[in-house]
Amino acid sequence: MPPTLEELIAEDHPARLVAAFVDGLDRAAWLELGVAPDGEPLGAPEYHPRALLSVWLYGFMTGTRSTRKLEAACRDTVPYLWLTGWQHPDHNTLWRFYEEHRKSMRHLFKRTVRLAVKMGLIDLAIQAVDGTKVAANASKGRTHAVAELQEMLERTEEAIRDLEAQNSAGEGPAPVHLPVELRRKEELCRKVKEAIKQLETEDGQKEINLTDGDASFMKSRQGIIVGYNAQVMVSPVKSEQTKEKGFIITAAEVVTDPDDHAQLATMMEAAEEMTGAKAGMTLADGGYHSGPNLLECAKRGQVVTMPEAQRRALEKPYHKDRFVYNQEKESYMCPQGHVLTFVGERQRGRAELPVRIYRGEGAECQGCPAFGTCTSDKRHGRELEISPHEEALRAHRAWMATKEAKAAYKQRKELPEPVFGILKEQRGARRFLLRGQANVRAEWLTLTTAFNLRSLWRFWRRGHVTLPLLGMSNNAKQSAERVAGFFVQQPPARSTASAAASA
Numbered sequence: 264m265p266p267t268l269e270e271l272i273a274e275d276h277p278a279r280l281v282a283a284f285v286d287g288l289d290r291a292a293w294l295e296l297g298v299a300p301d302g303e304p305l306g307a308p309e310y311h312p313r314a315l316l317s318v319w320l321y322g323f324m325t326g327t328r329s330t331r332k333l334e335a336a337c338r339d340t341v342p343y344l345w346l347t348g349w350q351h352p353d354h355n356t357l358w359r360f361y362e363e364h365r366k367s368m369r370h371l372f373k374r375t376v377r378l379a380v381k382m383g384l385i386d387l388a389i390q391a392v393d394g395t396k397v398a399a400n401a402s403k404g405r406t407h408a409v410a411e412l413q414e415m416l417e418r419t420e421e422a423i424r425d426l427e428a429q430n431s432a433g434e435g436p437a438p439v440h441l442p443v444e445l446r447r448k449e450e451l452c453r454k455v456k457e458a459i460k461q462l463e464t465e466d467g468q469k470e471i472n473l474t475d476g477d478a479s480f481m482k483s484r485q486g487i488i489v490g491y492n493a494q495v496m497v498s499p500v501k502s503e504q505t506k507e508k509g510f511i512i513t514a515a516e517v518v519t520d521p522d523d524h525a526q527l528a529t530m531m532e533a534a535e536e537m538t539g540a541k542a543g544m545t546l547a548d549g550g551y552h553s554g555p556n557l558l559e560c561a562k563r564g565q566v567v568t569m570p571e572a573q574r575r576a577l578e579k580p581y582h583k584d585r586f587v588y589n590q591e592k593e594s595y596m597c598p599q600g601h602v603l604t605f606v607g608e609r610q611r612g613r614a615e616l617p618v619r620i621y622r623g624e625g626a627e628c629q630g631c632p633a634f635g636t637c638t639s640d641k642r643h644g645r646e647l648e649i650s651p652h653e654e655a656l657r658a659h660r661a662w663m664a665t666k667e668a669k670a671a672y673k674q675r676k677e678l679p680e681p682v683f684g685i686l687k688e689q690r691g692a693r694r695f696l697l698r699g700q701a702n703v704r705a706e707w708l709t710l711t712t713a714f715n716l717r718s719l720w721r722f723w724r725r726g727h728v729t730l731p732l733l734g735m736s737n738n739a740k741q742s743a744e745r746v747a748g749f750f751v752q753q754p755p756a757r758s759t760a761s762a763a764a765s766a
Contacts (some may be wrong), residue, residue, distance in 0.1 A: 268341070268345045269345075271341050271345070272341065272342065272345050273290055274481050275723075275724035276342065277321070277325075277342075277716075277717065277720045277724075278317075278321055278342040278345055278346055279318050279401070280716060280719065280720040281317050281321045281346065282318070282346060283326065284318050284374075284378075284716060285313050285317045285320065286313065288374075290311075292370065293312065295367060295370040295666045296316075296367045296368075296371070297363065297367050297643075298312045298316075298371060298481060300312065300366060304330070310350060310352050310356060310360075312360070314346065314348060314350060314352070315352060315356070315360040316348040316355060316360075316364075317331070317345060317347070317361070318333055318336075318346060318347060318352070318357060319357070319361055319373075319709070320709075320712065320713055320716065321342065321343065321346060321709055322336070323709050323712070323713035323758075324440045324690075324713040324716055326362065326689060326691045326692065328696055328706075329334070329696070330354035330355075330357045330358045330384060331354045332722045333354070333357050333543045333660075334351075334352070334353050334354040334357060337350070337351050337352055337485065338351050339638070344588050344678065346453040356676070357664070358626075360723075364700070365705040365709065366701060366702075366704075366708070367580070368671065368705050368708040368709045369708055371708075371712050372512075372515065372708050372711055372712040372715070373536075373537050374538075375511075375712055375715035375716060375719070376511065376512075376513050376537040376538055376715065377537070377539070377717065377721065379500075379511045379718075379719060380539065380540075381551075382502075382540055382719075384500045384501065384509075384511065384719070384722065385498045385499075385500065385501070385511050385513070385538060385541055386498055386499045386500070386501040387498065387538060387541075387542050387543065387547065388542070388543040388544065389498070389499065389542060389543060389544045389545075389674065390496055390497065390498045390513060390542040390544070390545050390546070390678075391496070391497050391498075391532060391545070391546040391547070391674070391678035391679050392494065392495070392496045392497075392514075392530045392531070392545060392546070392547050392551065392682070393494070393495065393528070393547070393548065393678075393679035393680070394481070394492050394493060394494045394495075394523050394526065394550070395483075395492075395493050395683045395687075396481045396483035396488060396490050396491070396492060396493075396521070397490050397491055397493045397517075397687075397692060397693065397694065397695055397707075398483075398488045398489065398693065398695070398697050399472070399474075399478035399488075399489050399490045399491060399693040399694075399695055399703070399732060400474070400475060400695055400697065401472045401474035401478050401489050401698065402472075402473040402474060402489070402632045403480075403487070403488070403489050404696075405472050405473045405474045406471065406472045406473075406480065406489060407468050407470060407471065407473065408469055408470050409755040413624075415448075418639070419452045419755045420452060420526060424518060425754075430714070435712075438487040454473050455478075457473050458476075458685055461476060467497060472489055474698065474699040475489070475682040475699065476699075477491075477519055477698075477699055477700040477703075478490055478491060478519070478698075479519050480521075481521040484534070490695075491517050491518070491519060491695065491700070491703055492518045492519070492520060492521055492523070492526075492662050493515075493516075493517050493707050493726050494513035494514075494515065494516045494517070494518065494523075494530055495512050495514065495515050495525050495679060495682060495683075495711065496512065496513045496515075496530045496531070496533065497510050497511070497512055497513070497573070497678040497679050497682050498510070498511050498513050498534075498542065498678075499511075499678060500718060502721065503624045503650075507704075507721075507722075507725075507745060509718050509721060509722065510678065510681065510682050510714075510718060511715055511718055512536050512682065512714055512715055513533075513534040513712040514533035514534040514537055515533075515707055515708055516529065516530065516533065516701050516704070516705045516707075517700060517704040518700075519700060519707065522550070523548075523550040523551050524550070524551060524552075524553045524556065526543075526551070527551040527556045527559075527560075528556060528559045528563075529663050531545055531560070531563070531565060540566075541563075541565060541634050543566065544566045544568060544671060545560075545566070545567045545568070546567075546568050546569065546671065546672060546674060546675040546678070547567060547568070547634060547675070548569060548570070548675065549569060549570045549571060549572045549574075551569055551570075551574070552569050552570065552572045553570055553652075554650050554651075554652025554653070554655060555615075555652060557652060557656060557658075557659050558651075558652045558655040561655050561658070566661075566662075567659075568610060568663070568668050568672050568675075569663075569673050570663065570672070571660070571663075577660070579596070580633075580636070581598060581631065581633060581636060581637040581645075583595075583647050583648075583649075584600050584660065586603065586647060592604075594621065595621050595647055597623065597633075597645060598633075599631050599632070599633055599637075601623050601624070601627050601628065601631065601645075602623070603619070603621040603622055603623045603644075603646075603647055604621060604622065604623075605619060605621055606620050606621065606622045607620050608620065609648070611648075613691075615650075616651045617648070618648045618649060618650045618651075619648075619649045619650075620646060620647070620648060620649075621646070621647040621649065622643055622644060622645070622647075623638075623643075623644035623645045623646075624644050625640065625641055625643050625644045626644075627640045627644060628640070628641075628644030628645050629641050629644075636731075660685065682714070684728065685714065686710055686711075686714060690710060690713070690714070692707075692710050695707075701761065
């Protein structure tokens with residue numbers, strides 16, 4: 264007798280973990296994804312959602328994200344045949360399922376994180392956050408400012424008028440459908456009008472891409488791209504049985520802002536929600552450093568380790584950190600012994616709190632040996648701007664000067680950087696396939712969910728952990744068998760007998 268599918272799939276194959284993960288979803292989990300697990304009572308039979316979800320997760324685990332490539336894999340590749348029970352869903356079926364349910368992938372991502380926590384794999388003593396620029400499914404040449412869009416709109420409307428005149432000049436009856444060229448021009452005209460309206464309503468936005476209106480120009484290591492800022496929070500995997508390193512992504516997000524400052528608190532909150540606990544320490548690079556971030560971390564009682572964004576300024580002999588504050592006299596004393604008194608407040612930004620201004624005497628500063636180095640203002644003398652976050656900034660500088668902080672920060676590059684390398688090089692995530700921030704966020708969450716499943720599989724296959732929560736052990740004889748009867752509306756019984764009967 265020829266071998267069965269069960270014999271062709273190794274005991275420690277990653278497809279088995281995907282199957283166990285999907286089969287472990289209860290009714291509430293399926294409803295969170297927006298899937299009715301019992302199927303529709305009327306209508307033609309449909310593919311079981313367990314089969315379709317398994318295909319997508321295994322595809323993202325192996326770097327296959329195209330629906331047509333997944334369709335071919337479901338016909339020709341043994342792991343996909345095993346996951347689908349020898350069914351062959353086409354690319355339209357796969358796309359409809361993904362399109363309808365991809366925005367609920369956050370629930371699956373959270374499930375992978377909680378599973379790793381319950382298995383005792385996540386080391387919550389430390390975590391690291393970072394962002395990477397990922398190209399959008401759009402061309403840089405399709406990005407325009409308002410003036411360019413207005414000019415394009417005028418040319419397009421003129422072309423539409425010419426095409427309409429040509430079509431109405433004929434003696435025959437009017438065509439049932441609009442000519443292809445006219446339809447294209449009218450579609451372009453609609454897009455340009457929507458883009459102009461968005462630029463007029465969005466505060467601060469100067470340019471927009473006609474292909475993906477949410478994508479923006481960003482500086483990456485490959486140069487200027489039109490793309491998104493993809494964020495992750497990463498925790499190391501700990502295993503008592505082995506010294507092997509691993510990673511679990513505990514939070515993921517995609518933003519249109521090329522700057523990272525506004526993402527620190529958001530990512531820390533998301534990681535806490537996903538894991539159910541606060542990490543002992545968060546590592547971040549200088550792109551996240553700001554007074555508001557440090558003050559928020561202090562309020563949350565979380566230790567953050569990150570360098571100053573402008574470390575060279577701290578080395579100057581007359582940096583404001585070298586001025587001593589006198590609380591009773593509400594003044595500062597400079598390194599040369601001169602006093603700077605409080606003169607008022609100044610608003611720096613619309614959303615920011617006002618800064619307090621301290622100023623020295625102009626004549627006193629002009630006669631100081633440090634004049635020209637400390638300040639060159641002959642009229643007012645040296646001026647200090649003290650923000651509401653000054654205390655948090657100084658406390659953080661003192662923390663970063665300790666040996667403990669320096670030793671901890673050395674681990675930062677060992678966490679997010681390998682994760683980005685795996686996602687981009689092995690999973691093909693150098694470019695998003697979807698368009699629009701909501702869709703791109705769903706794609707990124709699916710990628711990170713598949714990454715976590717791959718990490719869980721690596722430790723399971725070596726026997727370091729078991730999967731009792733999924734009803735699956737390391738013994739293939741006791742593992743769940745993939746059934747061939749997925750082409751039904753009711754969940755099938757899982758047995759090789761039913762698989763053979765269906766075949």
